[in-house]
Amino acid sequence: MLEDEILLKIEKPARYIGGEVNSVMKDTSDVDIRVAMCFPDVYEIGMSHLGIQILYDMFNRYPDVWCERVYSPWVDLDEVMRRRNIPLFTMESQDPVKMFDFLAVTIQYEMCYTNILQVIDLSGIPIFTKDRTWEDPIVIGGGPCTYNPEPIADFFDLFYIGEGETMYRALFDLYLSCKDEGVSRREFLHRAGCLPGIYCPSLYEVTYHEDGTIKSFAPIYDDLPAVIEKEMVTDLSGAVYPEKPVVPFIKVTQDRVVLEIQRGCIRGCRFCQAGQLYRPLREKNVDVLKRYASEMLKNTGHEEISLSSLSSSDYSALPELIDYLITECNKKKINISLPSLRIDAFSLDVMSKVQDVKKSSLTFAPEAGTQRLRDVINKGLTEEVILEGAREAFSGGWSRVKLYFMLGLPTETDKDIEGIARLSNEIAKVFYETVPKQQRQGKVQIVTSTSFFVPKPFTPFQWAPMCTKEEFLRKAYVCRDAIKSQHNQKSIKYNWHEADVSVLEGVLARGDRKLCEVIYKVYQKGCIFDAWSEYYKNEIWMETFAECGIDIDFYTTRIRNEDEIFPWDFLHCGVDKSFLLREWKKANEETVSLNCRDACQACGAMKYHVGVCMQPKCGAATQNQ
Amino acid sequence: MYKLRIKFSKHGPIVFIGHLDIMRYFQKAIRRAEVDISYSTGFSPHQIMSFAAPLGVGLCSNGEYFDIGVDALTTAQQVKETLNNQMVEGIEILSVKKLPDDAGNAMASVAAAGYTIHFRNGHEPDFDLFGQLEAYLAQDTIWAIKETKKSTKTFDLKESIYQLAWNETDQTIYMLVNASSGGNIKPSFVMENIYAFCGQTAGEFDFLITREDTYTNTGTEDMPVFVPLDAIGEDY
Known part of the structure; x- marks a missing residue:
C-alpha cells in the first residue's frame, strides 16, 4: 500500500487502493500462478474494458490461479514512483508486479504503446524480452493491436492472438509443467509458441528487401508454425461471462453493466478492422442474456445497463431482449443505454421509452458524405434512409443529432467532403420542414464530427495509402468552409480530430519491427499517455523517427503492391488475404458487397462452422435494412 | 414512505x-x-x-x-x-x-462532531504541546482567521469548540466542535490554531483524525444538548 502522504497528495487515490466490490482476494499459498492483468491506461479507462473483466473472471475461477489488476499510474503518481523507486503493484494484493508469474497486457489502441513500456519499466522488469530471466514475469499481450504486434515485438515474451477465452488454461498448464521440469525460460517460450494462437516474437526472424519491405518472415525452429491462426470462441452463449464484475468506487468511463449480446459483424465495412477480426458473427442466446442481465444488475447495484456489440440492430432477438430489459429495469429504476442502434421506427420507439427525448441526441454514422464514397467503403446506409430516420426522430421530439464521418478515405475527392456539409444541411432542413415553428424549442442542433481515416491491418484498406498531416488538415478546412457556406450553417457545429495523432496511429498500425527502437527511445525521452492530447508530444516522436532513420511516409502514404508481404501476414485472422484483396478491388470499382446474412462473400470464416455462416442466406432483398 | x-x-x-x-x-x-x-x-x-x-x-x-x-x-x-x-x-x-x-x-440536523486526533508516526510534536492546552483553552477569545474565496475574516474559534480534552499518556486529543452546515469547523483547523498558539506550525500530514460521532442539538442554542444523530430514532 502506498503511504498515506502519497495517497493524500495525488489525484483520485481510489485508482490505486483496490478493495472494490467484487474484486477477488485469494491466499497466495493456495495458488500456483499469479497473473497481473493490465490495461495500460489510467484506471477509469481500464476498468471500463469488457475483455479484462471476462478474463479476470475466468482466471479467478481456476482454483490454482489468482488474477489481479494493474493500470498505468497517472502522471502524478508516475513521477512519485520514479523519484522514490516505488515498484508498480497490483490493486488486489498491493504486491509488486515483478513477483508475479504473468504480466498480461491488453492492447486496445496504438497510442498506448509507450504506456506498456511505462508499466513494464515501473514494475522493474527489463523492457526487452531478450533481457528477461525466470526472475521476471512472462509478459504476454492480447487484444486487437496484437493483429499487428510487430512494432512492439521486442517488448513482449508472447502474444495471444484472438479471443482470450480458449487457450489460457493450456498456457498455464504448460507454464506449471515447465517450472516443474526446470526448463529454461526460452524453452518455455518455445513450447508456448507451439500452442495454437500463441506467438513468440523472439523466435521469428524477419529479412527485408532493399526498399524496406519484408522479404521473408519465418520461425527459427521447425516446430513453430509459419502462420498463426487466431483463437476463437465457437460457443459464445456457453462461454464464461463475468456475473459479478468489479464495481469501482470512482466514476469510470463505462460505469454500468455491460452485456455483450453478440461478437462479430455481418456488415463488412471496408475500413473497419473489428468487422473482420471477429468474424463470423455469433449471437448469444437471448435467454442466457436475460439471465446475465438480471444477475449482473443484482451483483453490482449499477443503475444502468448497456448492450455491447459492433451493431446491435443486427441482433436477431433484439425486440425480445429489449422488452425484457424495459420491464425489469422499470421495476428497479435502472437506465438502459442503447449504443450502435440504426435509426429507424423500431429503435426510435425503443429509445423514446428508455431516454428523455429532449435531453438525448441521435447518432448517425454515414462515415462518408456521398453515396459514391459510401459504396467505396461498403457502408450500406443511404441518404434516403438517413433523412427518413431524421424525419421520424424530429417528429418524435428529438432535436439533437450527432453525425460521424471520416476524412481521407480511399478515392475521396473534395466533392465527397462537400457532401458532408450538404448532408448535414439536409438534415437541418428536414427538421425545419418537419417541426412546425410553434413546436420548436430553439434551433436544431447538429454536431458533425470527422476523424481522419487510418488504414488498419486485416481490412480491405490495408493496401490503401494514407494522407499526410497537411492533406488531412486541408480536408478538414474544406469541410469547415463547406459547412459555413450552407443555408443552415448556424445549426451545425463542426469538430475535427487532431491530425498529428492520426498520422502516428497510421505509422504504428501498419508498422514493422523497426519501430520498436523508436517506441523505446520516445519512452526514454518521457513520452507516456500519448492517447491524452495534453500529454502527446508530437515533436519528440517526429524527431525520434528521424534519429532512427525511419521515414514515416514508408508506413503511411506509400502505395503498397498487391503481392507485398505485410508485417502481419504471418497471422491469420479468419478471413483470407485473397478476400480482402477482392474487396479492395471492388472498393476501387465503387461496388458494394452484400452483408453476411444476404449472401456469403466467401471471406474464409466459414471454416469455423459457426454463427451466421451456418444460416441460410436471404439474397439481396434485405440489403441496406 | x-x-x-x-x-x-x-x-x-x-x-x-x-x-x-x-x-x-x-x-x-x-x-x-x-x-x-x-x-x-x-x-x-x-x-x-x-x-x-x-x-x-x-x-x-x-x-x-x-x-x-x-x-x-x-x-x-x-x-x-x-x-x-x-x-x-x-x-x-x-x-x-x-x-x-x-x-x-x-x-440539517447536524450540530457538532467529535474527533480524536492521533499523531502520525514520526510526526509527534517535538515541543510541549499537552502542557500548553490548558492555557490555550483558558483564553477569553481564541482568534482565528477564516479565508474564503472572497475575503478573510477574523472570528472567535472558542464559540465553536464545545469540548477539548486530551490524554498525554496516549498522546491523543479529543475535540467536540461545530459541524453545522453554516459553521463547520475542521479538526485540522483547530490543531493548526493550537500549534500557532504554541508558536509552531502544523504539517500537512501530522494528524490521524477519527470522527467519533456526529451530533444533533436537542437543547437550545444557548444551552445545547448534544446527542448522537441516531438517538432521535428508534428500533423497529
Missing part, C-alpha cells in the same frame, strides 16, 4: 474514497441489498437519500450517518444485516433507526 437513519463507520484504505463516491457506493449497495428504498418521481428517478456531514478524504470515522426513505418496513436488524452483507472491508453498518415523521433531514 418511512424514514430510516443509518449509522456507519469508515476505516482503512477506504478513507481515501471521497464523500461523493461514498454516496454512489451506498446507492449501489442499497440496490444490491434489495432494500425497498423510495425513489423520487420524474423521468430519471433517484433514491431518497440524504447524508449528514461530509467526511474529508483521509479521515476515519465511527459515526457517519445518512437517511433513506423506504416504502415498506421490515426490521432494523434485517436492514442492517442485508446492508452489512454488501459492505466492503472498512465500512460497517452500526445501527439502523426509524425516524419520527417530523424529524429534520440528516444534513
Whole structure:
C-alpha cells in the first residue's frame, strides 16, 4: 500500500487502493500462478474494458490461479514512483508486479504503446524480452493491436492472438509443467509458441528487401508454425461471462453493466478492422442474456445497463431482449443505454421509452458524405434512409443529432467532403420542414464530427495509402468552409480530430519491427499517455523517427503492391488475404458487397462452422435494412 | 414512505474514497441489498437519500450517518444485516433507526462532531504541546482567521469548540466542535490554531483524525444538548 502522504497528495487515490466490490482476494499459498492483468491506461479507462473483466473472471475461477489488476499510474503518481523507486503493484494484493508469474497486457489502441513500456519499466522488469530471466514475469499481450504486434515485438515474451477465452488454461498448464521440469525460460517460450494462437516474437526472424519491405518472415525452429491462426470462441452463449464484475468506487468511463449480446459483424465495412477480426458473427442466446442481465444488475447495484456489440440492430432477438430489459429495469429504476442502434421506427420507439427525448441526441454514422464514397467503403446506409430516420426522430421530439464521418478515405475527392456539409444541411432542413415553428424549442442542433481515416491491418484498406498531416488538415478546412457556406450553417457545429495523432496511429498500425527502437527511445525521452492530447508530444516522436532513420511516409502514404508481404501476414485472422484483396478491388470499382446474412462473400470464416455462416442466406432483398 | 437513519463507520484504505463516491457506493449497495428504498418521481428517478456531514478524504470515522426513505418496513436488524452483507472491508453498518415523521433531514440536523486526533508516526510534536492546552483553552477569545474565496475574516474559534480534552499518556486529543452546515469547523483547523498558539506550525500530514460521532442539538442554542444523530430514532 502506498503511504498515506502519497495517497493524500495525488489525484483520485481510489485508482490505486483496490478493495472494490467484487474484486477477488485469494491466499497466495493456495495458488500456483499469479497473473497481473493490465490495461495500460489510467484506471477509469481500464476498468471500463469488457475483455479484462471476462478474463479476470475466468482466471479467478481456476482454483490454482489468482488474477489481479494493474493500470498505468497517472502522471502524478508516475513521477512519485520514479523519484522514490516505488515498484508498480497490483490493486488486489498491493504486491509488486515483478513477483508475479504473468504480466498480461491488453492492447486496445496504438497510442498506448509507450504506456506498456511505462508499466513494464515501473514494475522493474527489463523492457526487452531478450533481457528477461525466470526472475521476471512472462509478459504476454492480447487484444486487437496484437493483429499487428510487430512494432512492439521486442517488448513482449508472447502474444495471444484472438479471443482470450480458449487457450489460457493450456498456457498455464504448460507454464506449471515447465517450472516443474526446470526448463529454461526460452524453452518455455518455445513450447508456448507451439500452442495454437500463441506467438513468440523472439523466435521469428524477419529479412527485408532493399526498399524496406519484408522479404521473408519465418520461425527459427521447425516446430513453430509459419502462420498463426487466431483463437476463437465457437460457443459464445456457453462461454464464461463475468456475473459479478468489479464495481469501482470512482466514476469510470463505462460505469454500468455491460452485456455483450453478440461478437462479430455481418456488415463488412471496408475500413473497419473489428468487422473482420471477429468474424463470423455469433449471437448469444437471448435467454442466457436475460439471465446475465438480471444477475449482473443484482451483483453490482449499477443503475444502468448497456448492450455491447459492433451493431446491435443486427441482433436477431433484439425486440425480445429489449422488452425484457424495459420491464425489469422499470421495476428497479435502472437506465438502459442503447449504443450502435440504426435509426429507424423500431429503435426510435425503443429509445423514446428508455431516454428523455429532449435531453438525448441521435447518432448517425454515414462515415462518408456521398453515396459514391459510401459504396467505396461498403457502408450500406443511404441518404434516403438517413433523412427518413431524421424525419421520424424530429417528429418524435428529438432535436439533437450527432453525425460521424471520416476524412481521407480511399478515392475521396473534395466533392465527397462537400457532401458532408450538404448532408448535414439536409438534415437541418428536414427538421425545419418537419417541426412546425410553434413546436420548436430553439434551433436544431447538429454536431458533425470527422476523424481522419487510418488504414488498419486485416481490412480491405490495408493496401490503401494514407494522407499526410497537411492533406488531412486541408480536408478538414474544406469541410469547415463547406459547412459555413450552407443555408443552415448556424445549426451545425463542426469538430475535427487532431491530425498529428492520426498520422502516428497510421505509422504504428501498419508498422514493422523497426519501430520498436523508436517506441523505446520516445519512452526514454518521457513520452507516456500519448492517447491524452495534453500529454502527446508530437515533436519528440517526429524527431525520434528521424534519429532512427525511419521515414514515416514508408508506413503511411506509400502505395503498397498487391503481392507485398505485410508485417502481419504471418497471422491469420479468419478471413483470407485473397478476400480482402477482392474487396479492395471492388472498393476501387465503387461496388458494394452484400452483408453476411444476404449472401456469403466467401471471406474464409466459414471454416469455423459457426454463427451466421451456418444460416441460410436471404439474397439481396434485405440489403441496406 | 418511512424514514430510516443509518449509522456507519469508515476505516482503512477506504478513507481515501471521497464523500461523493461514498454516496454512489451506498446507492449501489442499497440496490444490491434489495432494500425497498423510495425513489423520487420524474423521468430519471433517484433514491431518497440524504447524508449528514461530509467526511474529508483521509479521515476515519465511527459515526457517519445518512437517511433513506423506504416504502415498506421490515426490521432494523434485517436492514442492517442485508446492508452489512454488501459492505466492503472498512465500512460497517452500526445501527439502523426509524425516524419520527417530523424529524429534520440528516444534513440539517447536524450540530457538532467529535474527533480524536492521533499523531502520525514520526510526526509527534517535538515541543510541549499537552502542557500548553490548558492555557490555550483558558483564553477569553481564541482568534482565528477564516479565508474564503472572497475575503478573510477574523472570528472567535472558542464559540465553536464545545469540548477539548486530551490524554498525554496516549498522546491523543479529543475535540467536540461545530459541524453545522453554516459553521463547520475542521479538526485540522483547530490543531493548526493550537500549534500557532504554541508558536509552531502544523504539517500537512501530522494528524490521524477519527470522527467519533456526529451530533444533533436537542437543547437550545444557548444551552445545547448534544446527542448522537441516531438517538432521535428508534428500533423497529
